[in-house]
Amino acid sequence: MLLHVRHHTHYHYHSQVVLAQHMAHLRPRELPGQRVLSHQLTVAPDPVQREDRTDAFGNWRTFFALQSPHGALDVTADSVVETTAPEPLPDSDPWPAVRERLQYHAGAPYEPASEYVFPSPYIARHEQLADYARPVFGPQRPFLDACQALMARIHEDFTYETASTDVHTPVLEALAQRKGVCQDFAHIMIGCLRSLGLPARYVSGYLLTQPPPGQPRLVGADASHAWVSVPFGGAWHDFDPTNHRSGVERPGEDYVTLALGRDFGDVSPLRGVIQGGGSHALKVAVTVAPEAEFSALTADA
Known part of the structure; x- marks a missing residue:
């Protein structure tokens, strides 16, 4: 099965954030029965520093830093993943x-x-x-x-x-x-x-x-x-x-x-440390759809 996942996170801050550092776990794993065909992570405003690496558990994580004042943060992960059905559970020991x-x-x-x-x-x-x-x-x-x-x-x-x-x-x-x-x-x-x-x-x-x-x-x-x-x-x-x-x-x-x-x-999808910002409003929208349906589904969104 080909699945397209879009995970969009929007923060609206009630006052300007001066500095921010964030860590995202938003890229799917490569595993038996799961293959990542494409992945794109976009961040707005553009970070001044960004680094992708794996953590101690083998997960992909992205660190990014923002050093200019901003009143909102948008992070969107788009992934296309090929999945297969698992084998039946084996017999197991007591x-x-x-x-x-x-x-x-x-x-x-x-x-x-x-x-x-x-x-x-x-x-x-x-x-x-x-x-x-x-x-x-x-x-x-x-x-x-x-x-x-x-x-x-x-x-x-x-x-x-x-x-x-x-x-x-x-x-x-x-x-x-x-x-x-x-x-x-x-x-x-x-x-x-x-x-x-x-x-x-x-x-x-x-x-x-x-x-x-x-x-x-x-x-x-x-x-x-x-x-x-x-x-x-x-x-x-x-x-x-x-x-x-x-x-x-x-x-x-x-x-x-x-x-x-x-x-x-x-494995928190997105976490960070910020200077400024005051209180904030958070919106998270996730869309999971067969790849064949995704383009038509999101065309007018």
């Missing part, structure tokens, strides 16, 4: 065996996935999270099967409600209130797995959504998305607790992976 393999043993070879077992700034390891996960983690249940069951439990128990949380909501608070957005659902699932000693990483990206029957696809009506990835058998396998997508129906060719990390803090 989850205690996976946990044992990732624990430290003197002289054992380094396992890269082990870094995703530890707590991170937005996701604590806590007994409350382990307790929530235990009912679906039977003594010898296969690891990936247990992950599917945990994903299903979160999807069933939690209500998706915009504005019920923000990026700083602690994972235990989201667990207690049983509602949130995709970021919270992903953080909770990751926290549950790590609290059992199992690895999980945070995935940011986009999902091709379908408009209601009889309604046109709208420019800017989509949003960034987040889900969870776990390792087994030399590969990473995705689970989306927000949309109950796993197994043969797990995130596939209608998903675009943007960045991978320990939690949202590692």
